[in-house]
Amino acid sequence: MNAPIAWLAWTGLHLSPWKLIGLTGASMFGARWLVQVLASRRAQKPVIPRAFWYMSLTGSAMTLAYFTLSAKQDAVGVLQNLLPTFTAAYSLWLDIRHHGWRRQQVPGRTETDLEG
Structure with missing residues (x-):
């Protein structure tokens, strides 16, 4: 896993x-910040969508694996x-526990409207 990928050598x-x-x-x-900005813009108020926490957890775990296993x-x-x-795992747990x-989708409201 530490050797260069051979088919990329030509690049x-x-x-x-x-x-x-x-x-x-x-x-x-x-990129999780882009997701947060887009959700806040759509809701016209600061919100943190659940995708933010999933991306935080996944991104942190992947970079942590890189720094420990490579x-x-x-x-x-x-x-x-x-x-x-x-922090991301705890925040995701709180979000799932709370929501x-x-x-739930309320007619006429988006998912980000329900976060506030």
């Missing part, structure tokens, strides 16, 4: 499967991603 990119996992996790962790073995990266993993697994 000049030297990506290992672990590097690809780490980059995907970092991208997902960063050849990188970087303690700074582990610490940087350990706390957000637990249930499936948020």
